Each structure stands twice: as structure tokens, then as C-alpha cells.
Amino acid sequence: MGGQGRAEESGGEGEEREALRLRQGARQGAAAFEGRTPGRAAGQGREELEAGAACGGGTKKLGDSTVRVIDAYQKTALEKTAFDLRDKKVAHLDDAAELKRIDVAGVKSPYVLEKDGTTWKVNGAAADAGAADRVASALKSLRATAVAAEKAGSLKEFGLDKPKATVKLAVAAGSDTYARVVRIGQVKSGAAQKTYAKREDSATVYEVDKQVLTDVEKEPFDLQNKELVKVDREAVRKLVFQTPAGKVEITRVKNTPPDGGFPDEVFTVVAPHQGAAKKWKISSALYSIASLRAAAFEGPVPAAKDLAKYGLDKPKTVTLLGEEDKVLARVRVGSEKDGKRYALADGFERLVRVEKATADDWPWTATDALDAPPPPQASK
Template sequence: MKFKNTGLLLLLLVALAAYVYFVEIKGKEKAEKQKEIASKLLSFNKDSLSTVVLNPAGIKFKKENKQWVIVEPIQSKTESWVINGLINSVESAKKERTIAEDQASFADYGLQPAKHEVILTHNGKTDTVFIGDKTPTGTYVFARVSGDNHVYATGTLLLTNADKELFDFRDKTALAFDKDKVDKIQLILPERKIEVRKQDGKWYLMRRTQKILADEGKIEQILNEVHNAKAKKFVSEKPERLKKYGLSPAKYEVALSATTNGGIHTLQIGKKVDNTYYARDVSRDPIFTVDTSLVKQLKVSEWDLRQKKLADFLSYQADYLELHLPKQTLICEKDSTGDWRMVQPDSGKAKSWKISSLTSNAASLKAQKVVEEKPKSLKKYGLDPPQYQIICKKEGKTIADIKIGKQIGKNYYATGDLSPAVYLIKKEDVDKFNIQFKDLLEEKSEKE
């Protein structure tokens, strides 16, 4: 009997728990969800939307491949965050207060005609949200929904996102391209043509007979500027004459190529107007204006883009420094603890901060001018043998080999390991290496 009673008691407890869960908890959740739906100005599933029309702007949006595009009055990609902002504001709009209940009052609240209409097509049905005046306090805006004669007060975010023009919604990207896939850049400027290519992960300036290592930072700067360039104003959707905009021929042209997929993306820039320039993406019809900052970035010479460093390494990477000076040779290397020690001309613990300063100065050496790209002889520049030589290594591998020769005025001839060219570098930069070995050594203790 005891077991039978216990079993019945357990069944009653399970039934009670099920009742509490399904009736009390789930029922409460369902009621709260229904209450939330009822509080919304318009309840709909955002994912089910197929078209959105915004009036009186006369803009029609259509979802294609899960992306919103403009199909009227023009065909264009959208600024996704702007159209999504409009949709989200409609979806989240709530009936904060009921203001009126009859159609005769619509005009009193700016709803006949409405200031704005948002027409949503979803799941085969169409709903329209009408937006009117702001409330006297400006805290809310009057709104109503098709099929409902009630006038409600709702948040002003709905009005903010609906009170926009075509320009706000359309994609303003001047030139769309995948920055990471670009491996060739052609710049056509008023004074010159420049071509750079990416080979084995490095950028090179291309000439007929040679290629010159480019400054990756400068190339990235140009790519970023073009990639981030936005249209400030759309001037003509389908221009009949490009010449009036200075685009036939263009004053400036940047062509970006990706050999992996064969795509070429070209931006042309023409006349200057009101602190902007006319421009066009050659794959599209519209003429638009771009900021002057873009043109400033494109006004470059080969010298601006070439790598001016004599060696490409970071100071902290060096664990060996060999410094050949006019009257002495200094050799320092890091021990197993990472501290610098001198091994020539004396031995002992070195002042690590001073050695690090020397490797940093070597890493920072930059050319001021190209003297000769491919010299047949280095002797006339005092570079064979050099007056100074700076060698840095990392784990036995040379990461910098810089030679410095004769002084000429306030400069020295120099060459590095990134190019065979002979450059001029500043005398003040060379003077930083004129140091006595005693200045690099820590004072020895009596034990030493």
C-alpha cells in the first residue's frame, strides 16, 4: 500500500508541475508575448519583407539575395544600415498612447495627407504606416496603420528614419573593390603615369627595365583612401557628355586590378567644383563628386611611393650588431637572457638601452635622394670599402647590411640591402653612430 500511495503521490506532483509549467509559466509567457504584439504599431516579421516603399520620397526597395537594393526611381545598392534603420524603427514602434479613434481626425494630426508613408509587403500582404506631425512637446509623433482608424503617439525615431531622401539610402561607395585581392595599381596623373604591382607579397614600382621596391605603407594608404572614398553628391544619373565634367579625358585615373579573378576597377576624376571633384566609376553611369582629400592622396610621384628605408627590420629583432666605424669595429650580441654584451674590441656587459638605440637608428635610416639606381662601381662613392658598415642579425641571419661612404655636404652616400641604388642620407643620422666602445660598456665591478 505504501508503495502504491507513494506512486500516486508522485503522479500528482508530476501533474501539478506540468500544470504550473504549461498553464502558469508558459501561459504567462504567451500572454506577455501577446501583450507585446498588441502594443506594437505594426507587428510583422522583418525576414518576411519583400519590398518597402517610402513616400513621398518615391523610393522603392526590394530584397534580392538577402540584400536590400533600390529599384525606383533608380537602380542602386543601398547603405544597408540606413534601410535597416528604417525597417527596425517601424518594427520597434509602439502605441505609446491612443490619441483618436475616428478617420475624421486624421487631418488634425498631419495624417491626411500623411507626412510620410512606409508601405511594407510581407507574406503576400501589404501594410502601410502613416506618419504625421510631432506631438506639441516634440516627444512623440502621430501615426496610424492601414486598416486601423486609431491615431497613436509613437516614438520619434520612426519619423527620423523615414524623413530621408534618396541620397541617404543609396550606396555612396565611389569605387567598390576587394582591397585584399588588388595586386596591380595604375595611376594616370596630369604629369605622369605610375604602375605598381604586388609580387611575392611585396609591392614594386614597375619601370620598363627594372622594378623598384615600393613603400607598402604608402601603397596601403592609397588603397584605403580609394576604398573609403564616398560620393558627396550625385550630379547626373546618365550623363550625355563626359567632357563637361572633365572626364573625357579624365584628369586623374586609378585602375585597380586583381589577376586572380581578372577584375579591373577604374575610378576617373575630372574637374574641380566647390572644393570637390567630379568623378565616376567607369562600370556605372552616375557622375558624382568626391572630396579633395582623395585627389591629394593620388597626387604622388615615384619617389613618394618608393621604399626609402635602407633596411627593412624592427629594432627589437636584432640580437647581433656589428658596427664598422672609421677607426674601430664594435661587435655586440645578446646573451641567453636577452641582455646585450660586447665581444669586440672589449668584452663585458653592454648598456642595453644604448645598443637598442643604435639598432633603432639603423632601422630608421632613410634615403633623401637617389644618386644612381644601378651603379657599376661603388668606389667613387666611398662605398668600396665603406667608411661605415652596419650589420644586424637575428638568430645568425643577416637582417640589415648598410654601407655608408663619402660625405658630400650635409649628406653621405649610402646603400642598403633592399636595393642596389646609391642614396644620399643625412649627416646628422650618420653622426649617431660615431660612438666610443667605452660608452657602450657597463662599469665593471671589482669582482669582474
């Protein structure tokens, strides 16, 4: 048994030595393939490989004759054209720059947007903040899709002698202010139509996406303020819906739970009948009233003698009240025209139309507002 054990032990040692020799050989072969001196750490080899310059399908470090194989994506990341690397912002504005004035000429309805603090004005009147911001963003982020000419011999070739739009920008960047002028033109190129832009202080003509003309060419209505109601929902304590047939009054409170969680919004009908209100219905109505916008403008507020033309002599009226029944907002809704209803809102000096579906969905009757009582339980 002892001899057999020693033989097995000797055989085991031989197998271990052979396995060690094979592992060492494999490491040396891998090092030679990677271009490393045997025994050098693999991490060092990778660092040198990453530091190499692109050379066909591999990399080669300056002063080193070894060529190493690299993944294709690494080579692609280094293959850039001059256009890929150049600044493509047509207006050449810093990210931190703020547009204070936008003067758009050459379009069907020229306009001037001016920023007063955090609000926009269009031609001196209150503007639609969202629409104005979108115009400013489109111009600030306008990027070239190609360089049409580094030095244009003729502006007519690019439709820039009589541009579709000429945009003058007043820009603020910190304490500095400066101006930019950008011309935007279009010409037909075969069956396609191409759009070009050129900054006045640069000779370069850029090809740009045609969307920029849609972004800057606006109808007056697009840029005018359409916000009919300005109210803080949290200040609302009561909603009153009144029609020639009667009035529905609904109170709103927020109850803080004992555990200090989120307050629960509770609506209660107090007239003409009392009862729990349809929470989803009233909450949705309050949201749509607080965010109500004009869908069309009809002109100035009509004289009292002309209100009947618009169904506003006997309107439906919604009123939002705050603490001590202070009037926060009031909207009168009249007759229908083209899928919209005439409306007048306190503080908005225009006759407008609002979406019919929106106004008609408000809870004008007690049946609309009251939550259905639970069905009676059968007696046992």
C-alpha cells in the same frame, strides 16, 4: 484596548483598499494614454509602437486609429533621402575584391602598380608596400559625397573630358576577374574647386572629395621600395659598429627566466672594453637599423673610384651578425648632404641618403655603448 486595536485594524484595511484603488486607476490612465486596452501588458504596447510607421511627431499603425508619441531620434532614423540609401562606392567594388593591377595615367608621373602574391611592384620594380596599399585602399573606398548628374550631357562640364587622372583597375574576386575604369576631374565652381569622378561603365557623375587626387598622384620616389635592411631581430646575435677610429662589438642574448616568463634581452659590450651595454640605447639602435629606410635616392651604386665623393671610401659601418657570425645586414654611412647622410646597404642596388639624426645616434664609440658603472660606495 481590544476596541482600540480593532479600530486601528479596520482603519488600516481601509487605507490599503484606498491605495489599491488609486494604483489601479493610475494603471488604467497610463494604458489609455499609450493607446492600450486596460489590462494589456505594457510590453505588448511597446512592441506595437515599434512596429508602427513614421507619421509626423508620432507613429500610427496601419488599420489602427491610435496615434502614439515617439522619441525624436526614432523618427530621425527613418528620415532618409534617396542619396542616403544608394551605393556610394564610385568604383563599385565588393569589400572582398582584391586589386591586382592599378594603372594611373594623366598624372605628372604615370605609373603601374602590380601585385605579385603579397608584394607590390611599381613599373616592374619593387614597390613601397605601405604606399601601394594606401593607393589601393583610396581607390577601393572612394565614395561619392553627392550625385552631380545621373546622366551627364557633357563631360567637359565636370572636367572629365580631360581628366586629372584616369585609373584602370584589374580586380580579382574569388575565381572571377574584371576591370574598372574611373576618371577623376576638377573644375572651378565659383570660388571653390570641385572634384568629380565617373566610372566608364556608368552614366552617373559623382562629386567626390578632392583628397583622392592627392592619393593617386605620386612622385616616383613615393612608390619605390625604400626598405634598406631586411632582418629578423630575433636572429641577431651581435652588432658591430666600426669607424676609421675603431670598432665596438656588442653581443645580444635572450635569457629565459626560471619561472618561464618573458625572456630578457641582454646586450653586452665585448670590445674594445667589456661591460654591460646601455640596454635602451642598443635596443633602440637595433630597431632603427632593422627598420632603416631611404630618405632620398641619389642614383646607382658608385664605382670604387668615386666613393670618396660621398664619404664612403672611409665610412662608418654597422653590421648585424647571426649564428656563427653570419652577416645578416650591413650598412655603410658616409658624409652629410642637406641634413642626411649618404649610405649604401648590402643587397640594395642604389646610393641613398638616410636621416642624419638616425645614423648619428648609433653607438659608434665604447662610451656611447657602455653602461655607466655604479658610483663607488663610500667606505664606512
